Amino acid sequence: MKTALTIAGSDSSGGAGIQADLKAMTLNGVFAMSAITALTAQNTTGVTDIMDVSPEFLKSQLDAVFTDIYPDAIKIGMVSDKDLIIAIAEKLEEYQAKNIVLDPVMVATSGSKLLKDDAIDTLKEKLIPLADLITPNIPEAEILTNMQIKNEIDMEVAAEKMANELGVSVLVKGGHSINDANDVLFEIDSLNITWINGERIKNENTHGTGCTLSSAIAANLAKDKSLEESVRNAKKYLEGALNDGLDLGKGRGPMNHAFDIKEAYKI
Numbered sequence: 001m002k003t004a005l006t007i008a009g010s011d012s013s014g015g016a017g018i019q020a021d022l023k024a025m026t027l028n029g030v031f032a033m034s035a036i037t038a039l040t041a042q043n044t045t046g047v048t049d050i051m052d053v054s055p056e057f058l059k060s061q062l063d064a065v066f067t068d069i070y071p072d073a074i075k076i077g078m079v080s081d082k083d084l085i086i087a088i089a090e091k092l093e094e095y096q097a098k099n100i101v102l103d104p105v106m107v108a109t110s111g112s113k114l115l116k117d118d119a120i121d122t123l124k125e126k127l128i129p130l131a132d133l134i135t136p137n138i139p140e141a142e143i144l145t146n147m148q149i150k151n152e153i154d155m156e157v158a159a160e161k162m163a164n165e166l167g168v169s170v171l172v173k174g175g176h177s178i179n180d181a182n183d184v185l186f187e188i189d190s191l192n193i194t195w196i197n198g199e200r201i202k203n204e205n206t207h208g209t210g211c212t213l214s215s216a217i218a219a220n221l222a223k224d225k226s227l228e229e230s231v232r233n234a235k236k237y238l239e240g241a242l243n244d245g246l247d248l249g250k251g252r253g254p255m256n257h258a259f260d261i262k263e264a265y266k267i
């Protein structure tokens, strides 16, 4: 069985963060492992508290995973602090990690801030260059490029700009800002730009869509799929989870990650 590791924050309400990642990886047919960067007290209406782990403890988790069950792919999510970002970069280099998908998580769907302002430069300088793919949403892409993104042409320009400046493939997600389901992929090796269009699903419950997508991409990369095929498969999985119409909680609720358990295991 192929293996994948998520390095991210815990969401106590189970719809985003580590909990979404483990479910999405499992339902995409790989063995899922985790290194936790922070605990959040969170539900569908917001984040009320955050407790970062220490850089030393994060490094211990990464040593434990890499020295035993080597991950075939890695997803990086919420990392709020620059010392934690540096700790991850050190360990990924030490263990020559591959197939790294980085979701530059800055703000939760509920509006809560998940990345300290002074950590953005460290993310750009130390961690993003180690990734194979980054998956910013529109507001995150605006911060990473210093440009305004108002339409699909802007999305293409931003994707290319980030790829050139940061040396990484880029998926800019249309999400709830510009279109609901069309994302643009810029591949750094081929310089190809490809629209990955999705079916727009009428569902307000989008808590954790970004976490779920990046984890499903990592799981597909672990299974040796190409980058484009991994993104297409991950979008199809996300559509299924959104389409299931789960409606939990008082805010933007979680999706049903286990909508098709039979498909994941070919039962």
Ligand SMILES: Nc1ncnc2c1ncn2[C@@H]1O[C@H](COP(=O)(O)OP(=O)(O)OP(=O)(O)O)[C@@H](O)[C@H]1O
Pocket: 016, 107, 108, 109, 136, 137, 138, 173, 174, 175, 176, 177, 180, 181, 182, 183, 198, 199, 200, 201, 202, 203, 206, 207, 208, 209, 210, 211, 212, 213, 235, 238, 239, 242
């Ligand atoms: N209503 C929808 N129907 C179908 N796909 C959607 C819908 N809303 C978002 N998506 C898709 O979900 C994925 C995540 O995009 P989004 O822009 O929501 O990310 P995000 O803001 O990082 O997510 P998060 O809410 O977890 O922070 C993208 O592939 C986007 O196209």
Ligand SMILES: Cc1ncc(CO)c(N)n1
Pocket: 008, 009, 010, 011, 016, 017, 018, 040, 042, 077, 078, 105, 107, 108, 109, 114, 207, 208, 209, 210, 211
């Ligand atoms: C822990 C965590 N990571 C990421 C997100 C982004 O959706 C969230 N809401 N919570």
